[in-house]
Amino acid sequence: MSWSEAQRQCRLLGEDTNLASIRSKDDMDFIHMMLVDAYVRNNVTKTYIGLTLMENAYGGLQFVWSDGRPVSFTSWSVLENQPDGGNFEKCSLYNLERIHSIDNWHDVPCASAETDHFICMKPALFQTGMTFRFIDYNVDVDDVYVHCRIETLTVKVLKDFREDYN
Template identity: 30%
Template sequence: MQAFGLMLAPVLICLLSLGGAEGSCPTELGLDWKENDGFCYWYSPFKTSWTQASPACGVIHPNASLASVHNLLENAWIMETFQQMDMWLGLNDVAEEGQFVWTDGSPVDFTYWAAEQPDNYHDQDCAHMPDEVEPATGQWDDELCSEERNFLCKVAATP
């Protein structure tokens, strides 16, 4: 399945230009939100722990959370748009080991773990999209929540 997903990457990137439901993104604080398929995304230029990043999204915008990802197309759009990679996502199993949830409360209906992930190495509970893999695949890894990384916030676009 993963090899199949990698073969689809060029097709998915072409489809990104088709877009989805248009809306408007927050303008508060002058932040550069990017819109895709009815949602707005903001990539943090600074690094912090997942534990601090999670509430930071809500401070930046009251309805924002660390980004949830619900399909391969959305994952490819994030990877293509924010090319910096190595960012915290909202997926975690902090409350119960092995029971991953999104911080925004949406269903875990898609995952894109790298091979042999999540591995819970030394009690890793928080998901990120790493940049250590060459070529970059956009696949996820679990990590210690105390590690400092950039992060991605997500909020619904306003109609």
């Protein structure tokens, strides 16, 4: 699946749902913990996030989140000199190269099929929180993990995907 298809799949969950925007180290720590869990359970190493390279008003390129928010935090892989693709790699994923480091972002071509895993983000019912969904496109839809982050409380529950979105 491509990054563009993963974003389209998130939008099918609701018009306010996008690939995950990671706005702080706390968000990154939370998502990293979720992805380490996916790695331990299913050997998942690559997961799409919502960072994309767009042309700005001045004709230059800058990274923004798929929900339109500006970038206030980054966690690029320094071991591989990321981002390194320029105009050719305008999308991004989290490549869990080192489980003890959050610096694992990579830029990738938007149309290339890098992984079947992605994280969708939807505003939570509470104004102060976000709901992150890790989606493995190869598992039964009944086994989608829902991870909620509300202020400083972190809750991990297993929910029925259809129940939440139907």
